Amino acid sequence: MFSFFKRKPKEEPVVTPEVVATPASAAIPTTPAELPQTIAEPAAQPVTTTATTAVDEVASTSASAPAPQPEQKRSWLSRLKAGLAKTSSNLTTLFIGARIDDELYDELEAALLTSDAGVEATLFLLDTLKKKVKEEKLTEAEQVKTALKTLLLELLTPLQKPLELGRHQPLVMMIAGVNGAGKTTTIGKLAKHMQVHHQSVLLAAGDTFRAAAREQLSVWGERNDVTVISQESGDPAAVAFDAVASARARGTDVVMVDTAGRLPTQLHLMEELKKIKRVIAKGMEGAPQEVLLIIDGNTGQNALAQVRAFDDALQLTGLIITKLDGTAKGGVLAAIAKTRPIPVYFIGIGEQIEDLQPFNAQEFVDALFN
Structure with missing residues (x-):
């Protein structure tokens, strides 16, 4: 079963062996002049939503998170x-x-x-x-x-493994994938999932090559009432670094760093991904704690090749399988499980926010045999 962990009140910080306590003032910009000037501030009024998640069990520390309704589960x-x-x-x-x-x-x-x-x-x-x-x-x-x-x-x-929240402040998630896998849209959906579990979110538009990608992420930021850090051009690693610094200064719970889509055969672009990861680590020790790969469920065995290449380059911590609707075959999860068993945090079956749900092996197998 899945369980998500909510960040404890600031007066009782979570301390685990994986987290290195850092003074709040250490190398963190604290004045408006020092903060990145490319921050798109969220709208004044929060966006309301009725979307809920399909989490079957929620840890006691986040018991107030809304439970899925039976009709939504059946749907x-x-x-x-x-x-x-x-x-x-x-x-x-x-x-x-x-x-x-x-x-x-x-x-x-x-x-x-x-x-x-x-x-x-x-x-x-x-x-x-x-x-x-x-x-x-x-x-x-x-x-x-x-x-x-x-x-x-x-x-x-x-x-099947839960994406744990609250163990790091902030939790930095670096998100990669090939073009067309649904990466930016998935980030927007994930941001809403985080908010449902009482996490504040900051997005970093690390795809500096495509203006459309930045605009798309900004739309999701407005829709979810989330701050987006972006630049019209420049080094995506610098955008990621600024986002982490800003999140630490603001006390934000989760930072999600978008990256430009690329093929695993484009070695120079894969090297750029490695650079982004190294620069994020300079901004916060131990970050990024999550390195996720978005996979189009329709790509077949090519998806397995993507997992191998990106894992070799970045040491992936989790996968998100999208577009498991209509033409998707689903068997690729078996191939991944046998050859490169990286946790699948979420699977997606459509365009709506509620169409991205935590992976549940029993539900998936039941869907294949019923």
């Missing part, structure tokens, strides 16, 4: 099932009236590969399934289907 699950319907159909129809023989296993192998599960995860699931069928003496196709569902759940469960 989310039905949309998730609809998004994964194609893969679900390919997997489940194999077992209708089937005999347990080599032909069934061959068809199952093809179905898993077609769903983007990848060769390694597919062979692992098939080999383990065959052993399970033999050891438990399974004779019915429905029993084999249930066994496969159990194995897939066991494979995906390690990816």
